[in-house]
Amino acid sequence: MQERALSLKSGGKTISCVPTMGFLHEGHLSLIRAARPAADVLIVTIFVNPTQFGSSEDLSSYPRDLERDLALCEKEGVDIVFAPATEDIYPEGYSTYVEESDLSSGLCGAARPGHFRGVTTVVAKLFNIVQPDSAFFGSKDYQQSRVIMKMVRDLNIPIKIEVCPIIREEDGLAMSSRNKNLDPDQRQEALSLRRALLKAKELIKSGEAIAPIIRKAMEEVIGSQPQARIDYIEFRDGETLKPVDRAGEGTLIALAVFIGQTRLIDNLIFRSKNNLDPGAR
Amino acid sequence: MQERALSLKSGGKTISCVPTMGFLHEGHLSLIRAARPAADVLIVTIFVNPTQFGSSEDLSSYPRDLERDLALCEKEGVDIVFAPATEDIYPEGYSTYVEESDLSSGLCGAARPGHFRGVTTVVAKLFNIVQPDSAFFGSKDYQQSRVIMKMVRDLNIPIKIEVCPIIREEDGLAMSSRNKNLDPDQRQEALSLRRALLKAKELIKSGEAIAPIIRKAMEEVIGSQPQARIDYIEFRDGETLKPVDRAGEGTLIALAVFIGQTRLIDNLIFRSKNNLDPGAR
Numbered sequence: 001m002q003e004r005a006l007s008l009k010s011g012g013k014t015i016s017c018v019p020t021m022g023f024l025h026e027g028h029l030s031l032i033r034a035a036r037p038a039a040d041v042l043i044v045t046i047f048v049n050p051t052q053f054g055s056s057e058d059l060s061s062y063p064r065d066l067e068r069d070l071a072l073c074e075k076e077g078v079d080i081v082f083a084p085a086t087e088d089i090y091p092e093g094y095s096t097y098v099e100e101s102d103l104s105s106g107l108c109g110a111a112r113p114g115h116f117r118g119v120t121t122v123v124a125k126l127f128n129i130v131q132p133d134s135a136f137f138g139s140k141d142y143q144q145s146r147v148i149m150k151m152v153r154d155l156n157i158p159i160k161i162e163v164c165p166i167i168r169e170e171d172g173l174a175m176s177s178r179n180k181n182l183d184p185d186q187r188q189e190a191l192s193l194r195r196a197l198l199k200a201k202e203l204i205k206s207g208e209a210i211a212p213i214i215r216k217a218m219e220e221v222i223g224s225q226p227q228a229r230i231d232y233i234e235f236r237d238g239e240t241l242k243p244v245d246r247a248g249e250g251t252l253i254a255l256a257v258f259i260g261q262t263r264l265i266d267n268l269i270f271r272s273k274n275n276l277d278p279g280a281r
Numbered sequence: 282m283q284e285r286a287l288s289l290k291s292g293g294k295t296i297s298c299v300p301t302m303g304f305l306h307e308g309h310l311s312l313i314r315a316a317r318p319a320a321d322v323l324i325v326t327i328f329v330n331p332t333q334f335g336s337s338e339d340l341s342s343y344p345r346d347l348e349r350d351l352a353l354c355e356k357e358g359v360d361i362v363f364a365p366a367t368e369d370i371y372p373e374g375y376s377t378y379v380e381e382s383d384l385s386s387g388l389c390g391a392a393r394p395g396h397f398r399g400v401t402t403v404v405a406k407l408f409n410i411v412q413p414d415s416a417f418f419g420s421k422d423y424q425q426s427r428v429i430m431k432m433v434r435d436l437n438i439p440i441k442i443e444v445c446p447i448i449r450e451e452d453g454l455a456m457s458s459r460n461k462n463l464d465p466d467q468r469q470e471a472l473s474l475r476r477a478l479l480k481a482k483e484l485i486k487s488g489e490a491i492a493p494i495i496r497k498a499m500e501e502v503i504g505s506q507p508q509a510r511i512d513y514i515e516f517r518d519g520e521t522l523k524p525v526d527r528a529g530e531g532t533l534i535a536l537a538v539f540i541g542q543t544r545l546i547d548n549l550i551f552r553s554k555n556n557l558d559p560g561a562r
Contacts (some may be wrong), residue, residue: 154377
């Protein structure tokens with residue numbers, strides 16, 4: 001893959017890239033559609049990265065369907081799918097990691113120790129292999145997109161990072177490969193994440209700014225679901241990811257909730273004027 | 282610098298690179314002479330990297346002379362010297378590090394905690410900025426060269442690492458920018474590092490293989506110097522850097538010794554046939 005990418009680059013071609021863990025959904029496809037016109041060659045990577053899963057997490061149950069993914073990529077005009085084996089990415093004796101230590105703390109970084117070290121390491125590796133000019137990430141993983149942007153800036157990686165809006169099901173559930181692991185009851189309960197975010201938005205619009213009060217209202221929305229267990233609900237500055245006590249323009253409201261065994265995340269950046277999901281700016 | 286490097290690359294030029302901390306000596310010049318014919322464009326970087334110095338180490342007394350370095354580079358036909366300011370490499374809020382955790386342990390990694398994290402981080406950054414096809418390192422810093430080779434392999438960085446032999450003064454002292462900080466008495470005592478290595482070589486050639494016995498003989502050579510204080514004397518496999526109890530073919534013998542306030546290192550890889558310094562293979 002690297003030889004092919006370097007040969008494309010030396011032949012004057014530009015490359016755009018969408019790194020994924022596969023089991024592609026409309027969220028991924030929206031990234032692919034954004035990346036398609038951005039370069040001569042579009043490469044999608046599919047790799048369920050073990051180093052970003054904790055030992056008690058859902059690596060083994062993470063959904064996979066490479067045949068279906070390949071068919072979807074073909075339909076979307078993807079030029080190359082890079083789907084390496086785990087031992088190709090992490091051969092025996094592997095010992096080098098890339099770690100961002102500021103934006104990675106808190107939120108999913110606190111709930112999932114080592115998670116972002118796994119993300120930054122594999123993304124740095126995939127960038128070196130695929131040699132893209134631009135790479136596209138979704139903002140459901142808002143903190144991830146910020147951590148990757150910081151890594152790219154800090155390490156002087158000459159790649160443009162594009163962050164695209166959250167794509168949702170018609171009923172508002174944020175698209176996620178993990179949604180497949182929800183049974184019908186859990187699927188209904190999963191709507192509480194989005195409902196809690198909309199509740200927060202409504203409160204802020206009506207003049208409430210105190211984060212603990214808004215959090216309490218969100219907890220009530222989610223707490224009414226029998227299988228839901230809140231991992232975190234946090235209020236952060238949308239740019240710096242620093243915690244804020246008062247919610248307002250540009251505040252990131254992010255939450256992670258277990259529905260049964262499945263951990264789901266969602267977020268929203270509050271805009272008084274045009275309150276779109278993050279990324280749609 | 283990065284724009285210029287990317288433009289050279291897209292114009293079909295190859296780039297070789299010699300990363301240094303400046304105050305160039307014959308060791309650096311040997312790297313420059315090896316790198317000169319390796320590519321169309323030769324870039325030397327000069328950056329005294331603060332993140333590879335411990336808080337009690339000699340960052341402030343590390344010798345610097347940019348004017349002299351530039352003149353030497355010009356004379357050697359270097360095309361570009363990249364000498365960034367500290368705040369350009371580590372701007373405020375910098376938070377991303379590259380860490381190799383296997384070969385970095387022990388030897389200078391044990392004596393200088395965080396040292397190799399600083400080295401791998403700055404080298405990864407310089408590689409991204411300078412975009413070389415090949416990079417040249419000296420084997421006085423033998424462990425460093427191995428750590429960098431491991432980082433490059435692990436992170437899939439498409440750069441060839443070349444390791445060149447130690448260059449010595451006529452009396453055997455390994456060239457080092459830090460030699461400048463030795464007074465005339467210390468300069469004489471510094472010869473004990475090489476003498477201890479030659480003593481080890483002689484013992485192994487005469488049939489002695491037991492590392493503690495050889496170490497004891499080396500300690501005696503150095504211990505006779507009034508201002509010398511041994512930091513470490515170690516026996517390692519030259520490829521894996523794993524500690525060995527018995528010295529023989531391919532064994533790395535590495536030592537670090539303080540002469541007064543100045544910490545010096547030197548090493549040798551034992552070869553029964555053609556016992557050159559490491560790198561000259």
